[in-house]
Amino acid sequence: MHGDAQETDVSRRGFLKFAAMVGAAGGGGLLFGFSVPARSQGEGRRSVIGGDGVETPQPGVFAPNAFIQIARSGQVTLIMPKVEMGQGVYTSIPMLLAEELEVPLERITLVHAPPDGKLFNDPLLGEQLTGASTSIRYAWEPMRKAGASARTLLVTAAARRWKVDPSTCIAQAGRVTHPPSRRSIGYGELVDDAAKLPPPQDVRLKAPKDFRLIGTRVKRLDSPEKVDGTAMFGLDVRLPGMVYAAIATCPVFGGTLASVDDTHARKMPGVQQVVRFDNGVAVIGAHTWAAKRGLQALVIRWNEGPGAKVSTETIVADLVKASRRSGAVARREGDVDKAFAKARTRIDAVFQQPFLAHATMEPVNCTVHVRPDGCEVWTGTQVPGRVVDAAARVTGLPPGKITVHNYLLGGGFGRRLEIDMVTQAVKIARQLRVPVKVVWTREEDIQHDMYRPYYYDRISAGLDDSGKPLAWQHRIVGSSIMARYAPAAMMPNGVDPDAVAVAAELPYDLPNQLVDYVRQEPRDVPTAFWRGVGPTRGAFVVESFIDMLAQAAKVDPVAYRRDLLRKSPRALYVLNEAVRASGWKPGVSQGNGRGSGVSVMHAFDSFFAMVVDVTVQNGEVRVNRVTCVVDCGMAVNPDTIEAQMQGGIIFGLTAALYSQITIRAGRVEQSNFNDYRMLRINETPEIDVHIVKSSEAPGGIGEPGTSALQPALANAIHAATGRRLHTLPVGDQLKART
Incomplete structure (x- = not known):
C-alpha cells in the first residue's frame, strides 16, 4: 500500500506452505494479511493467493515470523491483519510493528493475506473478520512481539558479525549500531545472516515510557491515495472483457421471480443478455447505462x-x-422481587428502536468471473473467508479453486460482514463466460439491505427513600443476529450476547438486577450487525432510563450517576472529565428550548462519557456541541481515535435524528437519501474529543461513538423541552408534538 516495494504473486498453496513454515519458525506467531495494490487499473488489486508465483520467499527475504518480511533493500513488508474501511488500521497497526522493530513507518508496505480461517483467525471473534472494534485489541501484543522478535534477530546477527555482545548494540531507524566502535549497518545487509539464526524464545517488549511512535499523532498513511483517486475500492474494478449487470430483486421479503418478458430489453443497444435467478433478474450490458x-x-x-x-x-x-413472556436470563443479582416489594417508588418504561439500513457511501458491489476450473471474486469485504464459502456453495467448486481479491472498503458499518451480494453476483456470473460487475443502485441498497433489528425494551426500577435504585429489571426483545451469524457464540441458555451488551454489564452499582432476553424474529425481514451493534441499543435504553430515575429522585443526572459509579473508577473519571470539559451546569431548568444531556458507557473494553448541548425550536433539533471523553487504554494513534469518535458521533446523530426503515406490504418504504437522509455538513455540531492518558491495554474505538451519543442526545432534548422520547428517531416525534 505504501512505499516502492515490488509486487509479488504467490500461489495459494505456496503461501500456505510459507505461512506454516514462518509460523513454526516464529514461535507460533499468528499470520494475517491484505492484498497489494495493482500497478494498472485494468488488473484491479492483485491478491497474494492468485497467480503462479514462487512457492517460498525469494532469496534475500528475511521472514522471521508470520507478520514480517524484510528484503535486502531494507524494505519491510507487513502481512496485514485487518481490512481498512476508514477506521485507520492501515496506520495504527503498522505503528505497532514499527515501534518494536525500530524502523521508520514509511518503510513499511502492506500485503493482504489469503482467506484462511485457520491461519488468520481473530481469537476475539472466532474467525477471520474485521469488526466489533477489535483490530487494535487483537494486534496489540502479537504485532509488537513480531517486531521485537525480528529486531532481536537482526541485532544478534550484527553482533556476531562484529564479534561483540548484543547488549552493546542498538537498533534504531532500520539500522543496528555499535556505539563503542561507531559501527553501523542497515537491516537489509543483515537479512541473510539473521535468517540463519534460531528464533528467540522470549522477547522483551518496550515499556510505555520508552515508546517513540505509539501514542503520537500520525497522519493516516492511506489518505494521500484516497485524496488523489489512486486508492482502489471494489467499485473501481476494471477487467478485460468485463460486462455490467443491473439487477432487480423481488421488492417483497421472501418473494421470488415469477416471470420476465424481456422482448423490449433485448432490443436495447448494448444489452447482451438477461439472466434470471431465484428472487431476481439481471440485465447484462456492455456498459452500465445499457444494462x-x-x-x-x-x-x-x-x-x-x-x-x-x-x-x-x-x-x-x-x-x-x-415482551410479556419471560426470557433467557443474561444477568441475575440479588432478589429483584423482594427489592421491588421494599421500594418506595417504581418507575416503568418501554423503549423502541427502529430498523436501520447501513447506507455505506460505496454502494454494494461485487465483480465475479466463473470458469470451469475456478472462480475469482473482486470485492471489498470484512469476511474474506465467508466470501470463499459463498462462491464455493454457488459454483460447486472446492474452496481451493476460489480466489478473492480484497479492496479498500468505502464504508463497512457491518454491511460488508455479509455475503449476500457475493452470492447474488456469483449466481449471475455462473451463467456468463466473462467477468461481470454487479453494482446495486442506491435504491436496491436501501431496500434490500440486512437491517439493524427493531428492538423493544421493557425496563423497570424500584427506588428507595433517597431515590437510589433498589431493584432493576430489564427485558430485551428482538432478533438474534448471533443465532444466524455465529451460533457458537450464543450462550447455552439462548441469550444472544450481542443483544444484551451493555445492559448485562452495567458500570453502575445496582444490588438487585434481572436482565433477560426474548428472541423474536421479524418474520421475513433480514437482520444484521450495524455500527455499534448491541451497545448502541443497550446504551440508549439504560442511559435514558438512568436520567428518568434521576428526575424521579429530583437529583441532577450527573450527581445521580456519580453516586452509582463509586465502584467503577474509570467510568467515574470519564464522567467527571466530560462534565469539566463541557461546562456542565447542574440543575438547568427544563422547557426553555436549550439543554444538555449526559451519558456514560462501558463497551468494547473502553469507557466513554458524552455531554450533548442542543437547541430545540419548532420541533427542530440543533445540536450545538458534543463533548466526548474516552478512556480506551493505551492510545496508539490519538489522531485516529479522535477521527473515529467524530465519525461515530456523526453517524449516531444521523440515526437518532432521522433514520428508520419502515415496512408496508412487505416492502421497505425508504429508497434513497431523500427519505433515508444523512446529517448535512451545516448540521454537524462542534465535536470536542478528550482522550484519557492510560497505560491499560487498548480497548475498541471504531464503534462506541455511535453507541454513547444517542442517549446523551435524547437526554439533552428532554432537558430542553421536558419531553422524554422513548422511541427513535426523535426528529419526527418532536415535529408531531409541536
Whole structure:
C-alpha cells in the first residue's frame, strides 16, 4: 500500500506452505494479511493467493515470523491483519510493528493475506473478520512481539558479525549500531545472516515510557491515495472483457421471480443478455447505462408470498406480545422481587428502536468471473473467508479453486460482514463466460439491505427513600443476529450476547438486577450487525432510563450517576472529565428550548462519557456541541481515535435524528437519501474529543461513538423541552408534538 516495494504473486498453496513454515519458525506467531495494490487499473488489486508465483520467499527475504518480511533493500513488508474501511488500521497497526522493530513507518508496505480461517483467525471473534472494534485489541501484543522478535534477530546477527555482545548494540531507524566502535549497518545487509539464526524464545517488549511512535499523532498513511483517486475500492474494478449487470430483486421479503418478458430489453443497444435467478433478474450490458436501460424495459412479475402481509405494525405487535413472556436470563443479582416489594417508588418504561439500513457511501458491489476450473471474486469485504464459502456453495467448486481479491472498503458499518451480494453476483456470473460487475443502485441498497433489528425494551426500577435504585429489571426483545451469524457464540441458555451488551454489564452499582432476553424474529425481514451493534441499543435504553430515575429522585443526572459509579473508577473519571470539559451546569431548568444531556458507557473494553448541548425550536433539533471523553487504554494513534469518535458521533446523530426503515406490504418504504437522509455538513455540531492518558491495554474505538451519543442526545432534548422520547428517531416525534 505504501512505499516502492515490488509486487509479488504467490500461489495459494505456496503461501500456505510459507505461512506454516514462518509460523513454526516464529514461535507460533499468528499470520494475517491484505492484498497489494495493482500497478494498472485494468488488473484491479492483485491478491497474494492468485497467480503462479514462487512457492517460498525469494532469496534475500528475511521472514522471521508470520507478520514480517524484510528484503535486502531494507524494505519491510507487513502481512496485514485487518481490512481498512476508514477506521485507520492501515496506520495504527503498522505503528505497532514499527515501534518494536525500530524502523521508520514509511518503510513499511502492506500485503493482504489469503482467506484462511485457520491461519488468520481473530481469537476475539472466532474467525477471520474485521469488526466489533477489535483490530487494535487483537494486534496489540502479537504485532509488537513480531517486531521485537525480528529486531532481536537482526541485532544478534550484527553482533556476531562484529564479534561483540548484543547488549552493546542498538537498533534504531532500520539500522543496528555499535556505539563503542561507531559501527553501523542497515537491516537489509543483515537479512541473510539473521535468517540463519534460531528464533528467540522470549522477547522483551518496550515499556510505555520508552515508546517513540505509539501514542503520537500520525497522519493516516492511506489518505494521500484516497485524496488523489489512486486508492482502489471494489467499485473501481476494471477487467478485460468485463460486462455490467443491473439487477432487480423481488421488492417483497421472501418473494421470488415469477416471470420476465424481456422482448423490449433485448432490443436495447448494448444489452447482451438477461439472466434470471431465484428472487431476481439481471440485465447484462456492455456498459452500465445499457444494462440500466435494459432493466427498465423488462416486464417483471413476482411471486410475493406471505411476506406481502408484513408491516412495521405487525412486527411491533409481535414484539409487544413477546415482551410479556419471560426470557433467557443474561444477568441475575440479588432478589429483584423482594427489592421491588421494599421500594418506595417504581418507575416503568418501554423503549423502541427502529430498523436501520447501513447506507455505506460505496454502494454494494461485487465483480465475479466463473470458469470451469475456478472462480475469482473482486470485492471489498470484512469476511474474506465467508466470501470463499459463498462462491464455493454457488459454483460447486472446492474452496481451493476460489480466489478473492480484497479492496479498500468505502464504508463497512457491518454491511460488508455479509455475503449476500457475493452470492447474488456469483449466481449471475455462473451463467456468463466473462467477468461481470454487479453494482446495486442506491435504491436496491436501501431496500434490500440486512437491517439493524427493531428492538423493544421493557425496563423497570424500584427506588428507595433517597431515590437510589433498589431493584432493576430489564427485558430485551428482538432478533438474534448471533443465532444466524455465529451460533457458537450464543450462550447455552439462548441469550444472544450481542443483544444484551451493555445492559448485562452495567458500570453502575445496582444490588438487585434481572436482565433477560426474548428472541423474536421479524418474520421475513433480514437482520444484521450495524455500527455499534448491541451497545448502541443497550446504551440508549439504560442511559435514558438512568436520567428518568434521576428526575424521579429530583437529583441532577450527573450527581445521580456519580453516586452509582463509586465502584467503577474509570467510568467515574470519564464522567467527571466530560462534565469539566463541557461546562456542565447542574440543575438547568427544563422547557426553555436549550439543554444538555449526559451519558456514560462501558463497551468494547473502553469507557466513554458524552455531554450533548442542543437547541430545540419548532420541533427542530440543533445540536450545538458534543463533548466526548474516552478512556480506551493505551492510545496508539490519538489522531485516529479522535477521527473515529467524530465519525461515530456523526453517524449516531444521523440515526437518532432521522433514520428508520419502515415496512408496508412487505416492502421497505425508504429508497434513497431523500427519505433515508444523512446529517448535512451545516448540521454537524462542534465535536470536542478528550482522550484519557492510560497505560491499560487498548480497548475498541471504531464503534462506541455511535453507541454513547444517542442517549446523551435524547437526554439533552428532554432537558430542553421536558419531553422524554422513548422511541427513535426523535426528529419526527418532536415535529408531531409541536
